[in-house]
Structures are given as C-alpha cells and as structure tokens.
Amino acid sequence: MVASESPRSGATPTPVTSEGPRDAPFTAAELNNALQRCRRRSAPGPDGVTYQMLRNLDAEQRQVLLQQVNLVWERGELPEEWRTAVISPILKPGRPPTELSGYRPVALTSAAGKLMEHMALQRLNERVAEADLFDERQTGFRAMRCTADSISDVVTALEHARAARHVALLLLLDVSSAFDNVLRAPILAILEGAGVSGRLLQYVRGFLTGRIMRVRVGGKLSEPRPVEQGVPQGSVLSPFLFNVAMSVVPACLPAGGRHHVYMSIYADDIALWCRGPPGEALRVRGCLQEALTAIDARLRGLGLSLSAGKSVAMACVSRSRARPAPLSLDGTPIPWRESVRYLGLDIDWRLSFRPAATKACLQLKRTTAAVHRLTARGQGISQHAALRLYNAAALGAALYALPLVTVRKPCWRKLETQHRKSLRVCLGLPKNSQSAATLAEAGAWPLQLQATRRALHHIDRLHRAPDGASLLQRLRSHPHSRMGAALQEYERLTDAAPPYGPCPPWPAASEIQRDIVGIEGKRSTPLCAVQQLTRAVIHEELRDYLLVYTDGSVVRDSCSLAAAATVPALRLHSQTHAAFLGSSTTAELLGLQLGVDLLLTISPPPPRSALLCDSRSALTRLQCNGRGTPLVRAIRSGIARLAQQGCVVRAQWVPGHCGIAGNEEADSLATAAHQLPASDHPLSLEDVRAVIQKHLRQQHPDPRIAG
Secondary structure, rough: OOOOOOOOOOOOOOOOOOOOOOOOOHHHHHHHHHHHHHOOOOOOOOOOOOHHHOOOOOOOHHHHHHHHHHHHHHHHOOHHHHHHEEEEEEEEEOOOOOOHEEEEEEEEHHHHHHHHHHHHHHHHHHHHHHHHHOOOOOOOOOOOOHHHHHHHHHHHHHHHHOOOEEEEEEEEEEEOHHHHHHHHHHHHHHHHHHOOHHHHHHHHHHHHHHHHEEEOOOEOOOEEEOOOOOOOOOOHHHHHHHHHHHHOHHOOOOOOOOOEEEEEEOOOOEEEEEEEEHHHHHHHHHHHHHHHHHHHHHHHHHOOOOOOOOOEEEOOOOOOOOOOOOOOOOOOEEEEEEEEEEEEEEEEEEOOHHHHHHHHHHHHHHHHHHHHHHHHOOOOOHHHHHHHHHHHHHHHHHHHOHHOOOOOHHHHHHHHHHHHHHHHHHHHHOOOHHHHHHHHHHOOHHHHOOOHHHHHHHHHHHOOOOOOHHHHHHHHHHOOOOOHHHHOOOOHHOOOOOEEOOOOOOOOOEEEOOOOOOOOOOOOOOHHHHHHHHHHHHHHOOOOOOOEEEEEEEOOOOOEEEEEEOOOOOOOEEEHHHOOOHHHHHHHHHHHHHHHHHHHHHOOOEEEEEEOOOOHHHHHHHHHHOOOOHHHHHHHHHHHHOOOOOOOEEEOOOOOOOOOOOHHHHHHHHHHHOOOOOOOOOOHHEEEEHHHHHHHHHHHOOOOHHH
16 A cells, blocks of 8 residues: 555656655645545555545554655655556446457556545646646536536537528547557646646656556456556546646647637547538538648647547538538548437437437436336335435436537427326326426426526536636627526626635645544434544644634525634634525635634634534535635635734534534524624625525426425
C-alpha cells in the first residue's frame, strides 16, 4: 500500500527541490478531503486495499499514510504496486464471447495510489483553471459539466435551424481506442506550457512512466506486460490527462469561413455541426469537410486516428431537396444517415425524437415487467422497494435526455400512459384505478413536469459552472429550441439571483471535517455510540478550541428560513430570520456565517476555534474550491480574515439531535428565530431549485400530488 524504500529499476528521477505553492508537501486537510471524495464501495487493486480501509484509519494512522504519500511526492517515483493494473475483461451486452473486441477491459489499480491521484488532481485543476487551459466546449470529466451540455448544445442548434428553415449537417466522429493510443509527450508538453512545473509535473511524469498491466481471467493472472503509450485505465488522473491532450483540438477549427462550424467534445466523442440557408447546402458541406480535415490532422499529432467506418453523419434537409455529397475521411465516404445516436440519445433527421421516446417507453415496459415478477402479487418485494427500483431503472433512463429536446405531444401521452400503468404495478393497484389517485398514492409527478424540472435544473447547473456562460449564451440565442425556452423560463424565475463568483482561498492551517470515525450514519449507528464518539471528538480533539455551535431551520409552509450560532463558553449567540423560500443547506450556511461573524467580534481572537455544524451538505459547499455563492464566499472571506488575525478555524460535522448540549441550544435558537422580524437577505442561487419546485407545483393540475 505504501511506498517502497528501494527505487524501481531503471533511471531514478532527480528529486525536485523547488518549494512553490504547489510543490509543498500535502497536508492532513488535503488527505482528509481526498478520502471524503473516494467512493465507499470499490474493488481493491493488486495490493488488496480498499477505499473503505483507508477511510477507517484513525488520525495517527492517517499521519503515517500522509508521510508515505509525501515521500513519493518528494522522490517523484511511484511504487510498483501503484503502477500496476489488473485487467478484468467484462463482456459487453449483446456481443459474442468469441470476439476479443466484445470485451470491455476494467482496470483495477491501487486505492492508495488513487488517493494520491485525488490529491494531485486538486492542485492540477487549480493550476489549469488559472491558465484557462480547457475549452468551454469540453464537457467530459469536468466539474459541473456533463453529457447534457453536449446534447443540448447539438440539439438546440439543430432545432433552431429547423425553425429558421435552414439546412443543418451533423457529424459525429469516432476516435479509435483514444485512451490507449494518445501520446504521453504532448500531454506533458501542454501541461508545461500551462505553467505546471516542479514536483507537480514530476509526479505526472512518474505517473505515466513504467506502467504495468496484468490480465485476470478465471482467477489466473497473466505475466506482467509494460504499457508504453496511452493514459492508464482505471486511474483518477487519466480522464484529466486525456482532456489535457484534447484541449488543443478546438483551436484547429478553421476561422473566417462563410458558415461557422461548431464543436462539442465529451472525452473522445466529437460532434461537429454547421447550418445555413437551403440554397447554400454545398457551401455548408464544404465548411464541415474543411473542419473534418483539420481535426484529423490535429488528432494524428496526438497519436490518435479517426475511424471512417464508425463515424456517422446526418443531414437535416427536407426530402424535397437533394442531400449534398457525403463527407469523406482519407478518401473513405461517410454516408448520410436518417438517424444517429449521440451520447445515448437517438436523433432522427426530422427532429421528432419519436425513436428516442419509443425506446424510453420500451424501457418503462421492460422494467415494469421485471417489477411485476419481483412483487409476486404481494408476496415479493415491498411497494417501497418496487417504486425505488422503477424510479432508478426506468425513470432515470427515460428522463436522461428527453428533457433536453422537443418531444411532441402524442409521444408524451404515450409515455404518461405507460408511466401510470407502471405505478399501478408497483403499488399493486387494479388496472382501472384513477390516474390522479394513483399518482397521489405513489407520490409521483407526471413525466412532463419531471422533464421540465430536469431541464430547469440543467440550466441552473450551467449558471453554477465556471465556464457555463458561453453555452448559456448560445442557448439564449436559440429561443425556438427546447432548452432556449427553458432558459427564458429560468430567467423569469430568478431575475434577482446574484451570480456565482470565485471563492477566496481556504487557509492552509484551517480544515473541514465532514466525518467522525466510527459514525457511518445515525440510522446505522446506535444512539449511545453516536453520543460517545461525538463527545470524544469534542473533549479530545477540540479541547483547546473555542466551540461555536451553528444550526439552521426551514418552515416551508410559511416560506421562512432562520439560523443561529452560539458560543456557550462566552455566553454569546446570534440569530437571523429571512422571509423567502430557501433550502435547509442555505439555512445551515447562514448559521455558519453567523458563527464566523461572532468570532470576528471577539477581541483578541482565540488562537483556535471550531465551527460545529450538523449539515454535511453545508460543509461540502464550504469545502468546494472555485466558484461559490455570495454566502459561501462571505464565510470563506471571514475565515481568511480570522487566519490573518492568528485564529485557526476548524469546521467540524456533528450529528444533530443526539443530545449534544451546544447543538441542542443552537437548534432552539434557530427555531425561535422564526418569530424575529425578517432581515434583508437576497435570494441566492443556492435556493433557485426551491423556487423552481414552487413554480412547478403551481403548474400541477392536482394539488394533492403537487404537495
């Protein structure tokens, strides 16, 4: 699990001695943050260590682990166990087991090595964000970005072209074995050009060097084989490094053409599209062909190649007009298709999205049939379990991409009918049960309202994303599309919401603890154990800290939000009340702000203080680097000012309502604050989703279900 004392065979890298901000040894706070980001359930690597084992380490053992991580950091060489991957081939659905290409290689690597990758990735993200390395059209494996961005970018342009009666050409490129073939030298050169240097660059170079893989089939391991190219499969850093390589691709698009060619990149999925008046279809095709040639040349410089056989193209042209000549790649034509599949969405040339809706309806039917067999007419799984299975397996797939596109009313009616049939099966109701009563009993909403909510949530996420403004502007310029209309609806609801902005840096000496070792959850841990473990942290780890307890309270019926903070040792407390519909996370953040304000009023400030909060989600928002709401920025600014005054602040999670005196006092103060006069607190983007939910409830045809 830890670094070996003996260097690996071959040339040993010269340790970097520079001590820049990102060359400093990793801190305990960085280790704890990385552990909290790791998944609890994951398969172990060759060393047999899991993430859960690392999360269970106590403070002393974590310090030993941190020392080993920093030893690797200083030397710039990774242990052989961290560079070895065990490949388990998994058969792809519907593929014959006799074909090697029908297997998906799943790589298992060391959990300790991936933990260090998490820590290094945080520093890499900070550096490339400062250098503005990634293009906003890269949507894969990036914070606050997802497939919905690429899908909405493509479909919105096509729908707007249809509304304007223009010709639109779409080209979806397939990169052959992209992660396995990308060259490593260009990745290192791009990082160095972006200002990554010192130990950080040395670590990336060591991470890419000397990789080994072994294949495991039937419990047997093959001989080790070196991996000389590509980014390592199954690693935390690999998607980031592949994005680094692809960051140079958008710049190769030809500029100054008669018709602009647009691009979206999700990992190795590249989409190109271009539109223009019907009479200029040949010129539109020429612009797209020129862009294809330029991208092919740029990818070859990265060691990648396009597959003409797997790349597809579609022309959104009226049948009365002839399609232009097919595009070509190295002399191989890419014929026009009447429908294509992009990131899981079936797009037909008419943009009716009937095939996508039909496939979603079929998914609902298949899941319903499986649920029907599992319920066994009341003798099998419970209604609650049946509803959870249906929502996860069927609704998640049905509402993956349909909220982003314009689906016609007949298709929605078909989906709604099947949705109600499925709910009756989950609840064990007769086939002739009333629709409204069925939805009310299941606590479910009609699919169209759920789709609208998801579309508005995607718009909300783009407002939070650091580089989402450009895509929002493109959506705003296409008001006749589904997402363009959703953006207009969103802006009508949130015209007074303050924007996100960059957060002040978190002081190095301060830390955020979102866990207490031994407490997995209040439901799974006995109350006496929760109390004992919490009091042990307070009386042992925080015995030299000035304790500040914070809490928030929300009353949704009266749209009231309140918060409080108390310092029992000094008999200080503060309360506030805001008269708007907000989330419980916002209320908890407001309590944290009151706690920071109380600390700033103490003169001289205490050398150490602890903010004790019973909301993990609030601490997660506070922990996120990059952009944040005004409330998060205010809290971090206050903690930075306290650090300048010599006060080390620790934000600590404590379980609520478990008999901790200070937490109970803060809870009582927050509840009583609802009776105070309302203070002037502006609507934050943290609360937009609550506003969206209220707006959709008003549109719901049945108030029983809406509530």
